[in-house]
Amino acid sequence: MENLDQKLRSVQQEFEQALGSASSSKSLEQVRLQFLGKKGEFTQLLATLKDLPIEQKRAFGSQLNQLKQDAQERFEQVKDELIAREVDAANAKQQNFDVTAYKPHAYPGHLHPYSQFVHEIEDIFLSMGYEICQGPEVDSEFYNFSALNIPQDHPARDMYDTFWTTRPDYLLRTHTSTVQIHSLQSKELPLAIVAPGRTYRYEAVDASHDFMFMQCEGLLVDKKVNVSHLFGTAQTFLKTLFGKDELDIRIRPGFFPFVEPGFEIDMRCPFCSKGCGVCKHTTWIEVFPGGLVHPNVLRACNIDPEEYSGFAFGFGLTRLAMLKYGIDDIRLFHSGRVAFLKQF
Numbered sequence: 197m198e199n200l201d202q203k204l205r206s207v208q209q210e211f212e213q214a215l216g217s218a219s220s221s222k223s224l225e226q227v228r229l230q231f232l233g234k235k236g237e238f239t240q241l242l243a244t245l246k247d248l249p250i251e252q253k254r255a256f257g258s259q260l261n262q263l264k265q266d267a268q269e270r271f272e273q274v275k276d277e278l279i280a281r282e283v284d285a286a287n288a289k290q291q292n293f294d295v296t297a298y299k300p301h302a303y304p305g306h307l308h309p310y311s312q313f314v315h316e317i318e319d320i321f322l323s324m325g326y327e328i329c330q331g332p333e334v335d336s337e338f339y340n341f342s343a344l345n346i347p348q349d350h351p352a353r354d355m356y357d358t359f360w361t362t363r364p365d366y367l368l369r370t371h372t373s374t375v376q377i378h379s380l381q382s383k384e385l386p387l388a389i390v391a392p393g394r395t396y397r398y399e400a401v402d403a404s405h406d407f408m409f410m411q412c413e414g415l416l417v418d419k420k421v422n423v424s425h426l427f428g429t430a431q432t433f434l435k436t437l438f439g440k441d442e443l444d445i446r447i448r449p450g451f452f453p454f455v456e457p458g459f460e461i462d463m464r465c466p467f468c469s470k471g472c473g474v475c476k477h478t479t480w481i482e483v484f485p486g487g488l489v490h491p492n493v494l495r496a497c498n499i500d501p502e503e504y505s506g507f508a509f510g511f512g513l514t515r516l517a518m519l520k521y522g523i524d525d526i527r528l529f530h531s532g533r534v535a536f537l538k539q540f
């Protein structure tokens with residue numbers, strides 16, 4: 197009897213103590229399991245009743261039940277208080293949230309290296325009096341081939357591994373030369389345009405090939421335009437882009453059906469004087485294909501080649517960006533890798 201009484205009081209004390217030290221609703225749940233759960237202390241006390249004589253059972257039984265009920269109520273009360281405190285703390289935390297707070301190492305973000313490079317190139321040509329143009333990325337075979345003096349069944353079409361669309365005669369442009377035709381059809385002469393943009397080739401992807409890459413087309417049509425204008429433009433552009441006071445160019449013949457004569461313009465390696473990995477130890481880098489606009493291209497746009505002449509070029513913008521910034525894997529451009537993007 198004495199014993200049970202003592203035990204009862206000590207369980208009650210322990211319960212109050214545990215309630216007092218529970219600091220979260222999680223630790224409170226532990227208290228509930230320890231005292232009021234199926235195997236809890238109060239429940240175990242009730243279980244000891246069965247060994248007592250009948251009259252003690254009656255007296256203690258009701259006392260114990262009352263105690264357990266009180267404990268349950270006390271528990272609910274503490275639980276409500278604790279939850280209220282937790283909600284208040286969460287609200288206070290939100291109110292104290294300072295949207296203007298300076299976070300020292302936050303990375304602010306910036307334009308993609310492609311966009312930066314396109315702007316740089318556009319600025320150079322704008323300073324030379326060129327206009328920036330754009331054309332559709334899905335275009336007809338007329339703009340991509342026929343009007344550019346590449347008739348159907350001409351083997352030159354094989355130079356361009358083409359993505360054809362399900363709409364007959366429509367394709368993803370294989371080069372930005374399509375913009376030459378769009379501009380000649382829609383603009384007054386004389387004209388000088390550059391058109392940076394995406395181009396597509398049906399190609400296996402590796403470190404130096406992607407099925408999508410960027411080119412920049414240039415076209416200048418006026419009276420009495422000759423090859424020296426093209427070479428001067430190429431040299432001025434490359435010198436400015438690579439920040440060199442002097443930068444030699446070298447001219448080799450090159451075939452493109454829409455120019456005659458056609459050229460491959462190489463620049464002296466801007467990174468070395470004796471040969472390096474970038475120029476494959478030749479000191480020359482092939483960068484700038486171009487030529488004089490073929491009379492058939494002018495004719496396809498109802499321009500008299502006896503009166504007007506022009507030059508065109510179309511360099512690999514992606515390739516130039518890789519050269520300038522020493523990027524050795526074309527796939528990085530669209531990888532979305534923050535470590536790569538952060539460098540620009």
Ligand code: PHE
Nearest residue numbers: 371373452485486508509510
């Ligand atoms: N369009 C050509 C290509 O993609 C490049 C080029 C453009 C060559 C203009 C000459 C003049 O291969």
